[in-house]
Amino acid sequence: MTQETSIPPAVLQQAADWAITLTYDQPGAGQQQAFEQWLQQSELHRQAWARAQSVLATFGQVPDDIGRRVIKHDQRRQQRRQTLQLLSAMLLAPPAAWLAYRSEYLAGWRADLRTATGEQKRLHLPDGSVLALNTASALDVDFTDQQRRLNLLQGELMLTSVKTKVPLPPLQVATRAGVAEALGTRFSVRVLDSGLFRVAVFEDAVRITANSGRMLVVEQGWRADFSATDIQPAIPLNAHADLWEKGMWIVDNLPLQLVLQELSRYRPGLLRCDPAAASMPVSGTLSLRDTDAALHHLADTLNLRINRISPYWTTVSPL
Amino acid sequence: MAQPSSSQAIATLYQEQSSWLKNWLQNRLGCSQQAADLAQDAFVRLLRRDAPMGDQPRALLTHIAKGLLVDHWRHQAVEKAYLEAIVHLPDDEVPSPEHSLIIIEALVRIDAMLDTLPAQTRELFLLAQLDGLTLKQISQQTGTPVITVRRHIQRALMACMALV
Numbered sequence: 001m002t003q004e005t006s007i008p009p010a011v012l013q014q015a016a017d018w019a020i021t022l023t024y025d026q027p028g029a030g031q032q033q034a035f036e037q038w039l040q041q042s043e044l045h046r047q048a049w050a051r052a053q054s055v056l057a058t059f060g061q062v063p064d065d066i067g068r069r070v071i072k073h074d075q076r077r078q079q080r081r082q083t084l085q086l087l088s089a090m091l092l093a094p095p096a097a098w099l100a101y102r103s104e105y106l107a108g109w110r111a112d113l114r115t116a117t118g119e120q121k122r123l124h125l126p127d128g129s130v131l132a133l134n135t136a137s138a139l140d141v142d143f144t145d146q147q148r149r150l151n152l153l154q155g156e157l158m159l160t161s162v163k164t165k166v167p168l169p170p171l172q173v174a175t176r177a178g179v180a181e182a183l184g185t186r187f188s189v190r191v192l193d194s195g196l197f198r199v200a201v202f203e204d205a206v207r208i209t210a211n212s213g214r215m216l217v218v219e220q221g222w223r224a225d226f227s228a229t230d231i232q233p234a235i236p237l238n239a240h241a242d243l244w245e246k247g248m249w250i251v252d253n254l255p256l257q258l259v260l261q262e263l264s265r266y267r268p269g270l271l272r273c274d275p276a277a278a279s280m281p282v283s284g285t286l287s288l289r290d291t292d293a294a295l296h297h298l299a300d301t302l303n304l305r306i307n308r309i310s311p312y313w314t315t316v317s318p319l
Numbered sequence: 320m321a322q323p324s325s326s327q328a329i330a331t332l333y334q335e336q337s338s339w340l341k342n343w344l345q346n347r348l349g350c351s352q353q354a355a356d357l358a359q360d361a362f363v364r365l366l367r368r369d370a371p372m373g374d375q376p377r378a379l380l381t382h383i384a385k386g387l388l389v390d391h392w393r394h395q396a397v398e399k400a401y402l403e404a405i406v407h408l409p410d411d412e413v414p415s416p417e418h419s420l421i422i423i424e425a426l427v428r429i430d431a432m433l434d435t436l437p438a439q440t441r442e443l444f445l446l447a448q449l450d451g452l453t454l455k456q457i458s459q460q461t462g463t464p465v466i467t468v469r470r471h472i473q474r475a476l477m478a479c480m481a482l483v
Contacts, residue, residue, distance in 0.1 A: 009477075016476040020469060024447045025454050048480075055432070055479040059448055061425035063414070068449050069404035070397065070426055071433070116395060121349055136399075270402060310416040312398075 007048050014038065015048035023056065114138040115155065117268040118291065120247065127168060132158040132245050134190075135266045135288075149174055152197075156190035158245055160203075177228040178210035183217070188242065198225045202242050247289035256280040256302070260316060267291040269312025277304060277318045326366065332376050333362055340380055347388060357387045397426045432479040443468055444475035 018035050021027050027035075039045055059067065113133060115121050121133040125141065127148060133139070137155025148171045150157065161171050161182055171182040173189045175197045180189050184204015192198055199206055200223035208216045211228040218224045222234040223241070240250045251259055257278035264271040266288045280302050286294040295316065299306050307315045337358055345354035361383045365372070372379060401423050405413050414422060433441055446457045454472075458465040 012477055012480055013473065016473045016480065019476060020454070020472055024452075024472065051480045052476060055476060056448075058425050058428050058432075062422050062429070064449070064451075065408075066401065066404050066414075066422065067426070067429075069407075070400040071429065071445065071449060115349065117399065119349055268398070270405075310420070312402075313416045313419070 007044055007051070011044050011048045012051070015045070015052045018049065019052040019056065112138075112140050118266050118289075120245075120289070122245075127171075128162040129171065130160045132160075134158070134244055144169075147172065151175075152189055152191060154191055156188060156244075158186070158188040158242065160186045178208060178226055178231075181207045181209070183207055184220075186242075187218075192225065195227050196225060197227075198223060200237055200241055202237075244288055247287060249286045249288050251282050251284055251286060253281050253283050256282050256298070256304075256316070259286070259298070263288075263291050263294055267314075269310075270314065272315045274315065274317030277302075277316060280304075328372060329362065329366055332365075332372070332380075336377060336380060337362065339377070340384060343381070344384060344388070348391070353391070357384065357391060360387055393430055394423075394427050397430055398423055401426060428482075432482050435478050435482070436475050440471045440475050443471040447472055 018038065021031060022035065039049060062070075113121070113123075113131075115133045115135060115137045117136045119135060123131055125131055125143070125148075127143070131141075131150070134156035137157060138153040139155075139157060140151040140153070142149045142151065147169045150159070150173045152173055152175050157173065159171070159173065159182065161184075163185070173180045173182075175189065175191070177195055177197055180187070180197075180199045182204075183206060184201075186203035187199060187201045187206045190198045190200075199208055199218055201218045201220050203220055205220065206218050208218060208224060208226050208231055210226050210231050212230070214226075214229075214231050216224055216226075216231045216234065218234050221237055223237050224234040225232045238252065240248075243250060249262070255278060257273045259282045260271050260273045263286070282298065282302070284297065284301065286297065288294070295306050295314070298304060298316070303319045305317050305319050307317065309315065340361060341351075341354050341358040344357050345351055348354050348357070361380055364383050364387075365380065401419070405419075433445075436444065443457060443461070443463070446452050446460070447454070452460065454465050454468050457463070457468050461468070
């Protein structure tokens with residue numbers, strides 16, 4: 001919105017002062033009267049006051065607790081403002097030849113990468129590794145001559161590294177709780193929640209080192225969860241656990257609630273499950289790239305109703 | 320008055336540059352549909368400008384597109400944070416979908432307003448506006464004199480007023 005008449009800064013300042021006095025201070029009766037007199041004095045005063053009220057009204061549209069959570073969370077995003085410098089050309093470039101890699105590598109290669117909810121990305125890193133990002137992911141890539149490091153902040157990644165003739169610095173995925181180092185070629189790391197992470201190994205092995213110093217080598221076909229202090233024992237991977245890279249999920253007898261929880265990672269907005277349907281068992285193949293199709297498939301096979309309240313709000317309930 | 324046939328100039332520009340712009344955006348968004356939408360928005364904004372285009376149309380388009388990208392990412396981030404925030408609420412307190420849209424738009428405006436403030440100013444302003452503290456309480460809590468608190472909040476309010 002732009003104003004047609006230009007309000008002098010001094011008047012805007014007066015309006016701001018009055019807003020502060022009346023909203024954040026403890027005004028006496030005399031001040032209330034003085035304010036009303038100021039307001040009556042000129043049309044410009046009233047316009048300035050309307051602008052101040054407009055600001056406060058915008059805040060007023062947001063329920064307090066929501067406002068606190070969202071705005072405080074959001075301010076942490078300030079540090080990632082550098083994501084505006086996405087290396088767009090690099091994102092779609094084919095793998096660098098070995099010589100070209102060396103010169104890029106020595107110069108240092110950094111990128112902030114992210115995917116939106118429901119989005120997946122696949123790209124080549126300067127050393128020829130292939131990085132796949134799953135839905136709602138954020139990571140920093142930091143390659144220098146001392147290290148090849150990915151800092152996973154959010155979401156899930158799959159790394160398929162190449163065997164190089166020249167020895168390269170260790171390839172590592174760092175998280176808030178510890179580091180997963182590639183001892184081979186193919187593994188995924190996922191943020192489960194802010195302190196818990198999951199490493200799944202599809203080829204060769206990975207060494208997890210938690211911040212506490214605990215270590216565990218996870219072999220091909222196994223996965224392990226870890227926090228800053230502790231690494232859980234490794235358990236076998238489900239077959240097809242890496243199928244998300246191809247946009248699919250083979251579900252083997254899971255309750256509907258858990259299935260919807262996982263699908264909601266790939267779907268912007270809310271996906272709610274009616275408690276009456278929550279424990280219905282689900283088996284089959286679901287599309288992660290087309291979650292609407294996945295929901296319709298579930299609706300057909302389990303006799304459910306999909307209620308799309310808005311583009312960002314879906315509920316699932318029995319018919 | 321606008322230059323004669325300036326809308327013709329834009330139509331020509333559109334023909335020449337729209338696929339370049341769409342690719343430029345797609346490289347940053349990773350989504351072809353969003354890139355197409357924002358590319359359209361960029362040309363609409365160009366049309367709405369009253370100023371002549373100058374001899375660097377691509378640079379101008381890029382400038383507009385960058386602004387749109389920032390807005391787009393801001394909206395996405397706010398929406399995501401909002402959805403995470405209401406997940407914690409009991410079902411009967413969750414705002415209706417229509418209400419949610421209004422709240423999200425308000426949050427996007429607030430985020431844009433807060434963006435322009437230096438850190439300390441923003442902090443003090445949020446203590447008053449979000450946490451509901453009085454100037455005196457803020458002063459006690461932060462060890463900043465009341466007069467300084469007031470000055471920061473005034474600066475914050477005026478910056479916000481410039482945007483509404």
